Amino acid sequence: MNLFNRFCLAITLLLIAFLGGCASTDTVRGHLSYDLRPEGARPEVVWPKAPDTPRYRYVGELVGEPNFFRDGKAESTLTTVFNFLVGLFESYTPLVLQRPQHGVVDDTGRIYVVDTGRNAVLVFDPNPPPEDDSKNKEGHLLVWEMAAKNKRFAGPVAVALTWNGEVAVSDSVLGVVVRLNNKGEQIGHLLSDQLKRPTGLAFDPKRGWLFVADSSEHNIKVFNGSGLLVKTIGVPGEGEGEFNAPTHMAFSNDHLYVSDTLNSRVQVFTPDGARVRQFGERGLYVGNLMRPKGVALGNNDITYVVESYYGHLLAFNKEDELLLNIAGSGLTDDKFRLPSGVWTDKQGRIYIADMFNGRIVVFQFMGTSGG
8 A cells, every 4th residue: 555545544534533423422313204115105004904894004114223214304514424434444334123022102102122132222212302402303213222330231121111201121131120211321220139030021000010020930020119029920830820931011901911921821910919811822723822922902902912933913802802913014925023022002003023023013003093
């Protein structure tokens, strides 16, 4: 390499270092959009198919940075130069989900997604940051990687909205449930010596209890707002009220729903731990539960269960009768691949963590508004 080329390379590296320093505080910004299909190529996809009355439609999917659009505005000259210089040495890799496992939506529309591939929580926020006084009101994408000041998440599994707007995240590797504020900063954790492998989470706002599925202990542990263990529900086994590797949970209508995964069923309890009923069984037919994972309650008292082994989302009525199954996004040859969590929001949307496709697939229950 001659002297001139060395000089050019040095200047380029200095510019990259300088501009990279300027850009390091930037976050992904833009207006949050669910549907990533090209404009003009978005035919409506619904379930069930005609001639039956459609009850659900495909809304789109969340994958990460590509969901944030900037209304076609041109980048600044500085950003353009920076991207060009970086592109000389390495291709730009957008921030995307890797192995999403579970999530939740708060009242502001923030979507918290646990990404076990990144060992982080990704926050899809349609709202601008509090300090943003611009007129375009763009949302932003956040990445929460820290379980404590000097400790990263090692195996996050589930997330729940809990006390006073806190966000709880279970970490099965660290053996803790971390309590975060709305900035992703740790403000506490549940007693780690009480938990072996915490996975699913569910919160009872009336009593202020957080239910934690301990998959290794085959039980559900209940904590209060002080972080103290209130009670334990269940023991290992196959009988009524017993568990074999419980995973995800949901709390709705004053009942706790537990995916009793290796017993191939969903069990329902009162908050005090009294078993109410169960549904599901092993089998080869659509509607059977071989490996149930995510469970959620939605409009019209519909219970949604992710059957991860067969890759189906199953919808059951309040009598626990199968209403329908959805085996993918509905787009051509676009099946779920080891789906995990499922959750709903107040607009009647249903979110499925399609883990090995690296995305969250979103459906709309057509009995409500939204989309």
